[in-house]
Amino acid sequence: MTFQHRVQAFIQLGSFLQNAATNAHKAIVEAYLYNNWFTEESQRLALQAWADTLTEQKINTWVSKYQFTDESSNKSVAIIMAGNIPLVGLHDLVCVLLAGHKAIIKLSSDDNILPKFIVAALIQIEPAFADKIIVLNDEKLGGNYDAVIATGSNNSNRYFEYYFSKLPNILRRNRNSIAVLTGHETDEDMKLLAKDIFTYFGLGCRNVSKLYIPRDFDMAMFFENTHEYDSYMHHNKYANNYTYHKAIWLLNQDQFLENGLINLKESKDLASPLASVYYEYYDSLEEVKAIIEERKEDIQCIVSKIEIGNSIPLGKSQQPELWDYADGIDTLDFLLKL
Numbered sequence: 048m049t050f051q052h053r054v055q056a057f058i059q060l061g062s063f064l065q066n067a068a069t070n071a072h073k074a075i076v077e078a079y080l081y082n083n084w085f086t087e088e089s090q091r092l093a094l095q096a097w098a099d100t101l102t103e104q105k106i107n108t109w110v111s112k113y114q115f116t117d118e119s120s121n122k123s124v125a126i127i128m129a130g131n132i133p134l135v136g137l138h139d140l141v142c143v144l145l146a147g148h149k150a151i152i153k154l155s156s157d158d159n160i161l162p163k164f165i166v167a168a169l170i171q172i173e174p175a176f177a178d179k180i181i182v183l184n185d186e187k188l189g190g191n192y193d194a195v196i197a198t199g200s201n202n203s204n205r206y207f208e209y210y211f212s213k214l215p216n217i218l219r220r221n222r223n224s225i226a227v228l229t230g231h232e233t234d235e236d237m238k239l240l241a242k243d244i245f246t247y248f249g250l251g252c253r254n255v256s257k258l259y260i261p262r263d264f265d266m267a268m269f270f271e272n273t274h275e276y277d278s279y280m281h282h283n284k285y286a287n288n289y290t291y292h293k294a295i296w297l298l299n300q301d302q303f304l305e306n307g308l309i310n311l312k313e314s315k316d317l318a319s320p321l322a323s324v325y326y327e328y329y330d331s332l333e334e335v336k337a338i339i340e341e342r343k344e345d346i347q348c349i350v351s352k353i354e355i356g357n358s359i360p361l362g363k364s365q366q367p368e369l370w371d372y373a374d375g376i377d378t379l380d381f382l383l384k385l
Contacts, residue, residue: 130155
């Protein structure tokens with residue numbers, strides 16, 4: 048299978064996913080019954096995001112920066128996928144297959160339906176991929192692989208470092224995303240910020256969990272622009288998290304703000320509890336820049352209306368491009384050098 052055959056297969060997969068609302072209906076229902084965080088809306092959003100990403104223009108723009116070969120690779124790469132949001136591990140699979148390697152996928156128990164649907168669709172498009180993909184469920188990973196890409200919690204990462212230290216690896220741990228606000232944002236900007244916070248219930252590492260705000264910031268303006276997500280309080284798991292942390296902070300007599308949908312609390316921490324967001328005041332943007340530099344290893348992405356660090360526009364945190372690599376590590380470059 049040549050490199051261009053691999054590229055064309057993913058372009059066709061993108062076209063196939065444009066109709067995923069119909070094609071994937073059975074998988075979507077099954078995945079929701081297994082994991083209630085994966086609502087139909089969340090899964091369709093993830094599938095549409097991949098449909099919009101796997102286009103001929105975007106794929107060709109992405110791969111043009113690298114040197115590929117048509118030679119068949121005898122390398123196998125183990126991919127240990129996370130499962131916090133739908134299809135969060137798909138980018139790693141795309142990278143491994145485009146690089147010409149065999150992918151041994153260890154699925155997360157929280158996201159083991161849609162990835163299988165994608166793999167089946169890809170093999171139907173390009174049958175040669177059948178020999179290039181092994182999907183594991185409850186089976187142990189074993190040791191027949193040449194490199195590892197593993198994503199997990201900070202606790203999992205310690206095990207990854209122990210078990211995979213002797214192999215070429217990319218090991219990802221918890222990171223969080225932040226928003227830097229100036230106080231000059233509009234209502235539309237606040238709606239975009241709400242999208243960065245609430246998409247996928249805020250479960251992704253690219254969801255904003257911390258706000259940096261000037262001291263005169265109008266928090267009421269933010270609250271007024273979150274109503275699009277009021278239905279989250281009808282989701283049992285989200286509502287339980289909201290109520291639990293609100294109750295804990297009330298019992299501790301902590302100062303916080305809330306609007307019946309989300310709790311806001313002042314804190315220097317980056318990782319806020321689910322259904323809550325931390326905020327921190329700043330007096331100058333230079334102060335924020337220094338914080339970003341100091342904590343860059345803990346930050347996944349920055350959203351802002353202004354250019355600060357490697358910020359992206361408000362509303363774009365959960366719309367990464369193919370070249371927006373997790374943790375800033377160039378996965379394709381790593382794989383092509385194996």
